[in-house]
Amino acid sequence: MSNDTNVTWHESSVSRQMREKRNGHKGCVIWFTGLSGSGKSTVANTLDHKLYHAGYHSVVLDGDNVRHGLNAGPGMLKATHGEEFSNRFGLGFSAIDREENIRRIGAVADIFARTGIIALTAFISPYRIDRDKVRNTLNPGEFIEVFVDAPLEVCEQRDPKGLYKKARAGEIKGFTGIDDPYEEPLAPELVLQSATKTPDILADEIISFLTDKGIIHA
Ligand SMILES: Nc1ncnc2c1ncn2[C@@H]1O[C@H](COP(=O)(O)OP(=O)(O)OP(=O)(O)O)[C@@H](O)[C@H]1O
Numbered sequence: 001m002s003n004d005t006n007v008t009w010h011e012s013s014v015s016r017q018m019r020e021k022r023n024g025h026k027g028c029v030i031w032f033t034g035l036s037g038s039g040k041s042t043v044a045n046t047l048d049h050k051l052y053h054a055g056y057h058s059v060v061l062d063g064d065n066v067r068h069g070l071n072a073g074p075g076m077l078k079a080t081h082g083e084e085f086s087n088r089f090g091l092g093f094s095a096i097d098r099e100e101n102i103r104r105i106g107a108v109a110d111i112f113a114r115t116g117i118i119a120l121t122a123f124i125s126p127y128r129i130d131r132d133k134v135r136n137t138l139n140p141g142e143f144i145e146v147f148v149d150a151p152l153e154v155c156e157q158r159d160p161k162g163l164y165k166k167a168r169a170g171e172i173k174g175f176t177g178i179d180d181p182y183e184e185p186l187a188p189e190l191v192l193q194s195a196t197k198t199p200d201i202l203a204d205e206i207i208s209f210l211t212d213k214g215i216i217h218a
């Protein structure tokens with residue numbers, strides 16, 4: 001018998017409803033997706049700030065930070081049980097590594113949502129199928145896909161980390177939008193026009209959506 005069959009789901013004695021009642025709002029996942037430089041981290045953090053000051057419970061899971069910890073890259077992980085560890089479990093940027101990156105983030109965001117927290121995730125998450133898989137693990141209405149829409153030229157112009165420059169110079173391979181695909185959402189809950197509107201206005205657009213859906217109360 002494999003170990004898997006001996007692992008059972010353990011129900012928490014504190015229900016989600018109890019947590020949401022005490023928090024005064026519902027838990028959900030706000031999944032930002034878009035090109036590097038489109039403004040995912042900026043809008044997520046602006047929204048987090050607004051939610052915090054309005055008394056709501058939220059958390060930001062951000063691409064760069066998660067790739068330093070939970071999903072650290074090959075070579076960044078040190079294990080005591082064998083040298084192959086880092087290559088087996090460290091995540092890079094190939095399609096399969098991006099898939100696993102998103103799966104793990106989705107699983108963590110799901111835990112937050114079940115705990116009555118508004119989880120904001122800021123990852124390029126370029127593949128539609130990977131985002132849809134996360135959507136399908138959540139209850140209807142709990143996965144709010146937010147497409148941060150800015151033209152590639154605008155993102156490349158911003159280039160705060162100098163990554164587009166490196167990708168154009170061939171120093172980074174498989175960079176989304178340059179030599180790796182980005183699949184726009186087909187039916188996102190929200191589209192943010194981040195080339196023409198300020199992060200403050202965009203965060204307010206999400207707050208209006210959350211209020212309309214009864215996730216938070218005005
Ligand atoms: N709505 C906006 N209007 C103008 N500038 C913006 C806007 N949103 C973000 N920016 C600027 O664009 C740059 C990139 O933003 P940000 O780091 O949030 O992008 P990102 O989508 O998180 O990128 P990455 O995927 O590389 O983490 C930053 O310099 C930020 O100040």
Ligand SMILES: [Mg+2]
Binds near residue numbers: 040041042062122
């Ligand atoms: Mg970011």
